[in-house]
Amino acid sequence: MICRTAVELAGRSLDAPLPPGKRAGLAVHTLFCGPCRRFRRHGPPPPGRAREVAPDGAMLSAAARERLTAALDRLAAG
Numbered sequence: 001m002i003c004r005t006a007v008e009l010a011g012r013s014l015d016a017p018l019p020p021g022k023r024a025g026l027a028v029h030t031l032f033c034g035p036c037r038r039f040r041r042h043g044p045p046p047p048g049r050a051r052e053v054a055p056d057g058a059m060l061s062a063a064a065r066e067r068l069t070a071a072l073d074r075l076a077a078g
Contacts, residue, residue, distance in 0.1 A: 001029040003036055004071065010040040011075045 006029045009022055018026065030037040 001025050003029075003033060006030065006033065006036040007039060007071050007075070010036070013040075 006026055009018060009026045010030075012018060013023070013026070017023075026040070030040050
């Protein structure tokens with residue numbers, strides 16, 4: 001599973017239970033992926049803040065900021 005799919009599933013899991021296969025896939029992915037694990041645990045950060053600073057306070061690279069912005073925009077669109 002790629003991070004993009006994990007973020008989408010984590011967002012969906014807030015609204016309704018995931019099917020067992022998807023829930024298991026998300027659990028395995030987050031077992032090995034720290035950023036997705038933090039996202040799942042804490043939910044999406046406030047949009048303005050996410051575009052500037054990573055959860056641990058480190059500055060994001062331009063590429064990481066673009067990926068995060070795109071993911072947040074997809075989540076907001078539903």
